[in-house]
Amino acid sequence: MKVKYEDRLKQKLLAITPDTLVVGVDIAKNYQWARFVDFRGIEHSRALKFKNRKGGFEIILARIQEICKKENFAKVVVGMEPTGHYWKAFANWLEKQDGITVVLVNPYATKQAKELDDNSQTKSDKKDALTIAKLVKDGRYFELYLPHDIYAELRGLSTTRTGLNKRKNALKNTITAILDEFFPEYEEVFKHPLTGKASRHILKSCPFPKSILELGEEGVTVEIKKAVKKTVGRKKAGQLVEAAKGSVGVDYGEEAARLKLRLMLEELELLEKQTEELESQMESALEKTGYAELLLSIKGIGVVTLAACLGELGDPTRFESPRQMSRMAGYNLVEDSSGKNKSGTKISKRGRKNLRSVLYQMSLTMVATNDEMKQLYHYLKTREKSPLRKMQALIVVSKKILTLIHTLAKKKESYDPEKVFGTVRREQFKAAA
Numbered sequence: 001m002k003v004k005y006e007d008r009l010k011q012k013l014l015a016i017t018p019d020t021l022v023v024g025v026d027i028a029k030n031y032q033w034a035r036f037v038d039f040r041g042i043e044h045s046r047a048l049k050f051k052n053r054k055g056g057f058e059i060i061l062a063r064i065q066e067i068c069k070k071e072n073f074a075k076v077v078v079g080m081e082p083t084g085h086y087w088k089a090f091a092n093w094l095e096k097q098d099g100i101t102v103v104l105v106n107p108y109a110t111k112q113a114k115e116l117d118d119n120s121q122t123k124s125d126k127k128d129a130l131t132i133a134k135l136v137k138d139g140r141y142f143e144l145y146l147p148h149d150i151y152a153e154l155r156g157l158s159t160t161r162t163g164l165n166k167r168k169n170a171l172k173n174t175i176t177a178i179l180d181e182f183f184p185e186y187e188e189v190f191k192h193p194l195t196g197k198a199s200r201h202i203l204k205s206c207p208f209p210k211s212i213l214e215l216g217e218e219g220v221t222v223e224i225k226k227a228v229k230k231t232v233g234r235k236k237a238g239q240l241v242e243a244a245k246g247s248v249g250v251d252y253g254e255e256a257a258r259l260k261l262r263l264m265l266e267e268l269e270l271l272e273k274q275t276e277e278l279e280s281q282m283e284s285a286l287e288k289t290g291y292a293e294l295l296l297s298i299k300g301i302g303v304v305t306l307a308a309c310l311g312e313l314g315d316p317t318r319f320e321s322p323r324q325m326s327r328m329a330g331y332n333l334v335e336d337s338s339g340k341n342k343s344g345t346k347i348s349k350r351g352r353k354n355l356r357s358v359l360y361q362m363s364l365t366m367v368a369t370n371d372e373m374k375q376l377y378h379y380l381k382t383r384e385k386s387p388l389r390k391m392q393a394l395i396v397v398s399k400k401i402l403t404l405i406h407t408l409a410k411k412k413e414s415y416d417p418e419k420v421f422g423t424v425r426r427e428q429f430k431a432a433a
Contacts, residue, residue, distance in 0.1 A: 012139035021073035023064060024105075024133025025080045026125040027087040028052070034060055035130040036067055039137055044071055047126050052086060057093050064100070076100045079136035081107045092146060103141040105132050113140075147314045150288045154311030157282045161308065162354055164275050171268045175203075178261050181250055182208045185243040189236060194268070198236065201227035204262050208254055209244035217241050282307035291316070294408050297415040300366035300373065301401075305358055309405070312355035317410055322403040329355045331399055359398040366397065372420040373397050379432055 016022060016039045026033045034048045045067050050056035064076055078094055080087050082104045094102045114131040135141065147155050172194055179186050179193065186207075190199040205223050206212050212220055220237035286292045286307040295306055310316065319325050326332060330351025366373040380393040388396065408415065421429070 009139045012141065016077065016137050016139065017075065019072065019074040021064065021068055021071070021076045022133050022137045023060075023076065023078040024129045024131065024136060025060075025078060025090070026129040026132065027080050027083065027090065028125060029086055031125075032056070032060075032090070033125040033129040034063075035126075035133045036063075037130070037133045037137060038071075038073075041134050041137055043130070047129065049126075052090065054093075057090060061097060077103060077136060079103045079105050079132050079141055081105055081110060081132065083107050088146070091144060095144070095146065102144045103136060104144055105135050105141050109135055109140055145314060145318075147311075150285055151310065151314045153285045154282065154289070154307055155314075156311075157278060157285060158308040158311035158354065158358075161275065161278050161282070161304075162357075164271055164278065168268060168271050168275070171264050171271070175261060175264055175268070178257055179207075182254065182257055183244070183247055183249045185247050185249075186240075189239045189243055197227040198224045198233070200265060202240070204265055207258060207261055209247040209249060210251065210254060211258075212240050212244040279304050282311075286310065289315075291409050294412065294414055295405055298366075298370070298401075298404055298408070299415070300368075300370035301362060302365070305362050305365070308358045309355070309362065312352050312358065313405075315409075316405050319406060322399070322406045325402040325406060326399050328352060329359060329398070329402070331356070331395060356398075359401060360394065362401055363394045363397040366401065367394070372417055373400065375429060376400060376421075376425075379429055383428070383432055 018039050020039055021044070022037050022039070024035045024037070030052055031049055032052055034050065036044045036048075038044060045063065048060060048063055050059045067073065068076065076099055078100060080091065080102075091102050094100050110128060110131050113135055114128060146152075175194065187193055190196060190202075193199045193203065202220070202223060206215055206220065215223065217234070217237045220240055221234045224233040224236055283303050286303060289310060291310070292303075292306070295301060296303065313319075313325060313328070316325070323332075328351050330353075332351075363373070367377040368374070377393050377397055380388045380396055381390065404415070404420070407413075
């Protein structure tokens with residue numbers, strides 16, 4: 001059952017009772033600021049600056065215990081912003097302390113709310129800590145989830161893979177830029193210069209027109225056969241020589257460019273080897289979740305993308321409904337309306353960017369390989385009333401993927417094409433056919 005925003009806010013407000021001490025903490029690399037308020041927002045004790053080390057954590061814990069004893073607070077809620085990575089160590093340490101609940105506050109909410117107290121845009125860690133505390137006492141927070149066990153491993157592996165892919169893409173873009181400058185005709189011979197063994201070997205040994213012309217067709221053929229044993233070597237060699245003869249690439253600074261190109265190719269190959277090792281680890285970790293066989297029964301979902309998805313989500317059964325998973329991804333719809341002026345809706349994007357990225361990759365694959373998702377995608381784009389654009393339809397497919405993951409994990413069932421859509425959706429498909 002869908003829980004309305006107003007109901008969720010009410011539940012959070014009711015959790016902050018008169019005997020609750022609310023602590024707002026502004027996180028930084030070396031020192032944090034903490035402010036202490038009650039359920040009405042009245043401060044108790046002076047602001048505290050403490051170091052981002054165990055000694056500093058023990059200092060704030062002692063202050064919390066002192067205030068609770070003096071003012072008869074029975075519960076403690078500590079709020080902080082999940083910005084960067086400095087908050088994780090403190091949140092993890094607090095979770096292990098008895099009687100303390102840790103919650104998170106959206107940084108955007110802090111930015112919007114901090115002007116309410118003094119009508120000033122001035123930012124300070126001390127001021128922000130109080131703003132965070134007041135947002136928490138007003139119910140403007142969300143629950144903390146720090147993945148443990150295998151889901152922590154999956155998230156770490158997924159994050160590392162994302163970083164490796166970014167570096168690989170940056171290298172590929174730079175290599176392409178070098179070719180565009182020195183040998184722009186190269187891609188006419190090798191359509192995908194960084195995917196084939198022959199092309200990579202040529203880029204390391206004789207990447208530019210001058211070196212290709214010096215070797216001639218026979219020499220280039222020999223180089224290609226060092227990488228591949230196919231008969232296409234002579235044909236490609238001839239094409240390269242012809243392209244080199246008419247090249248408009250620059251002819252200065254070639255030695256430095258050749259060295260840069262070789263070093264970048266070597267780095268790219270290292271990153272590819274590391275990615276292969278990483279994806280093997282992701283596959284092993286996915287098996288340990290207990291959901292691999294069930295969720296991989298969904299046609300179109302791959303091992304690596306599923307592992308990355310669960311790394312971002314955590315245990316899918318911890319969610320009460322797929323809508324919570326969609327909200328976590330930032331797929332909840334928002335509307336900008338005022339009086340008679342109404343705009344269209346769009347997704348909030350106030351969620352995990354990496355989760356949206358992996359869901360996008362999954363949806364692209366599934367609309368091409370999964371008959372049910374292909375049917376849904378086609379219907380959404382071609383329906384008579386309010387047809388969706390490509391990206392909008394892919395978002396709907398992504399949300400459907402989350403629903404499938406949640407349902408199969410909860411029910412411990414394998415994928416059944418007959419159960420993917422309910423009666424209403426089937427009738428829509430039938431009517432549109």
